[in-house]
Amino acid sequence: MSSEKVIRVLLAKPGLDGHDRGAKVVARALREAGMEVIYTGLHQTPEQIVEAAIQEDVDVVGLSILSGAHMALVPRVIELLKKEGADDLLVTVGGIIPEDDIPKLEAIGVKGVFGPGTSTVDIVKFIRENVSQRN
Amino acid sequence: MEDIVEKVLSGDRRAIARLITMVENGHPGVREIMRELYPRTGNAHVIGITGAPGSGKSSLVNKMTAEYRKRGKSVGVIAVDPTSPFTGGALLGDRIRMQSHATDKDVFIRSMGTRGSLGGLSRATSDAVTILDASGKDIIIVETVGAGQSEVDIVNASHTPIVVLVPGMGDEIQAIKAGILEIGSIFVVNKADREGVERVIVDLEMMLDLAGYGEDEWKPPIVTTIAVRNKGIKELVDKIAEHMEYLKTTGDFDKRVRDRVESELKDWIREEGVDIVVNRLKEAGEYDALIEKMVKKEIDPHTAAIDAIKRVREG
Numbered sequence: 001m002s003s004e005k006v007i008r009v010l011l012a013k014p015g016l017d018g019h020d021r022g023a024k025v026v027a028r029a030l031r032e033a034g035m036e037v038i039y040t041g042l043h044q045t046p047e048q049i050v051e052a053a054i055q056e057d058v059d060v061v062g063l064s065i066l067s068g069a070h071m072a073l074v075p076r077v078i079e080l081l082k083k084e085g086a087d088d089l090l091v092t093v094g095g096i097i098p099e100d101d102i103p104k105l106e107a108i109g110v111k112g113v114f115g116p117g118t119s120t121v122d123i124v125k126f127i128r129e130n131v132s133q134r135n
Numbered sequence: 136m137e138d139i140v141e142k143v144l145s146g147d148r149r150a151i152a153r154l155i156t157m158v159e160n161g162h163p164g165v166r167e168i169m170r171e172l173y174p175r176t177g178n179a180h181v182i183g184i185t186g187a188p189g190s191g192k193s194s195l196v197n198k199m200t201a202e203y204r205k206r207g208k209s210v211g212v213i214a215v216d217p218t219s220p221f222t223g224g225a226l227l228g229d230r231i232r233m234q235s236h237a238t239d240k241d242v243f244i245r246s247m248g249t250r251g252s253l254g255g256l257s258r259a260t261s262d263a264v265t266i267l268d269a270s271g272k273d274i275i276i277v278e279t280v281g282a283g284q285s286e287v288d289i290v291n292a293s294h295t296p297i298v299v300l301v302p303g304m305g306d307e308i309q310a311i312k313a314g315i316l317e318i319g320s321i322f323v324v325n326k327a328d329r330e331g332v333e334r335v336i337v338d339l340e341m342m343l344d345l346a347g348y349g350e351d352e353w354k355p356p357i358v359t360t361i362a363v364r365n366k367g368i369k370e371l372v373d374k375i376a377e378h379m380e381y382l383k384t385t386g387d388f389d390k391r392v393r394d395r396v397e398s399e400l401k402d403w404i405r406e407e408g409v410d411i412v413v414n415r416l417k418e419a420g421e422y423d424a425l426i427e428k429m430v431k432k433e434i435d436p437h438t439a440a441i442d443a444i445k446r447v448r449e450g
């Protein structure tokens with residue numbers, strides 16, 4: 001029986017912005033890197049995202065936000081994860097995030113913030129290095 | 136250990152999720168936990184659903200789940216997607232169609248990759264079914280693409296296997312090739328908003344007639360659906376209930392359960408048996424030498440295996 005730990009990642013697009021090309025590129029890159037990627041699709045509420053993260057028992061939650069609503073959505077996701085006792089998950093945010101907001105997101109527990117130009121190689125590397133070694 | 140058993144039995148979502156991960160990863164403590172859960176299972180109606188990629192399985196599962204919730208049933212879903220044999224990674228996309236149920240506490244959805252080993256998949260999914268069953272779910276739906284034998288086996292291990300077909304694209308023929316038509320207890324012709332529905336139904340009916348079902352036998356019904364418009368879903372759920380009724384009244388239910396546990400027993404004998412024999416050879420320091428002999432063509436693999444088993448039996 002294999003006892004290798006496969007990294008599981010939930011990729012979600014909270015909020016109202018309607019295109020997910022970037023998220024799909026990242027999804028494929030993570031699969032190529034040997035991870036299991038659960039994609040939840042567009043227009044997800046923080047509640048739906050956190051519930052999916054729990055049921056899927058993922059190691060990483062990747063939030064892709066282009067709408068500018070990150071300062072409303074991300075804290076809510078983190079708060080709900082805490083409430084569920086799942087705050088050991090690695091939370092990353094991708095999308096268009098103004099420089100000033102990055103420290104604010106990091107202060108509430110976001111580990112990686114990836115702007116539009118980030119290479120998928122760096123994202124893969126970041127996840128490998130920062131995912132918590134449970135199990 | 137006791138803790139996680141109690142939590143799963145009480146339906147705790149995190150415990151269920153964590154235990155499925157442990158099963159998938161072959162975590163050392165997991166067999167003990169499964170042993171505790173096993174006696175608490177057997178109450179769920181397990182439905183398998185298979186069909187060509189993109190035929191609308193997940194959309195159907197989504198709408199069926201909504202219908203079951205209306206009928207007051209709790210639902211567990213296991214959605215299997217292929218793992219890339221090259222990278223070991225997977226894109227698990229079935230959940231996209233089902234996210235409207237994400238926050239319903241009486242629905243639990245889990246995506247699984249097919250991962251590596253032969254037989255490993257059926258074991259992991261059957262363990263996941265056991266876990267959801269023990270957690271009190273009334274209905275458990277297992278979705279797989281009917282590509283490989285082990286995926287067909289998974290669906291066949293359910294109480295009610297459903298095969299999904301769609302009009303056009305010669306999918307019907309495809310399905311016959313893959314040998315999945317034999318396992319259908321219900322056939323769904325989805326995407327009935329498309330052209331060619333009649334053709335699929337006629338083909339199916341002809342095939343079923345050829346198979347020749349006896350008077351008292353369950354002849355698989357054909358249900359036409361448009362999953363995206365919620366058409367035909369009530370009928371499908373009714374047919375699934377009828378099928379269970381049939382299984383229960385005819386004794387076929389017990390037979391299915393028997394067949395299933397027997398095949399699980401054989402799986403485990405295979406799995407554990409290999410370990411026992413190999414470990415004994417290794418302990419005796421003969422394992423490498425035996426492999427060397429086969430490489431040199433001094434003994435063929437079958438004879439080597441039979442000899443090894445005999446030796447273990449003789450102690």
Ligand SMILES: Nc1nc2c(ncn2[C@@H]2O[C@H](COP(=O)(O)OP(=O)(O)OP(=O)(O)O)[C@@H](O)[C@H]2O)c(=O)[nH]1
Pocket residue numbers: 186187188189190191192193194195229232280325326327328329360361362363364
């Ligand atoms: N026209 C039409 N499209 C449908 C119907 N049911 C599903 N679809 C569409 O078919 C596509 C595939 O649907 P899924 O439910 O993901 O199919 P699936 O069989 O689960 O796909 P895989 O899991 O990838 O094999 C989606 O774009 C659906 O919206 C239907 O009844 N009619």
Ligand SMILES: [Mg+2]
Pocket residue numbers: 192193194228229278
């Ligand atoms: Mg699907």
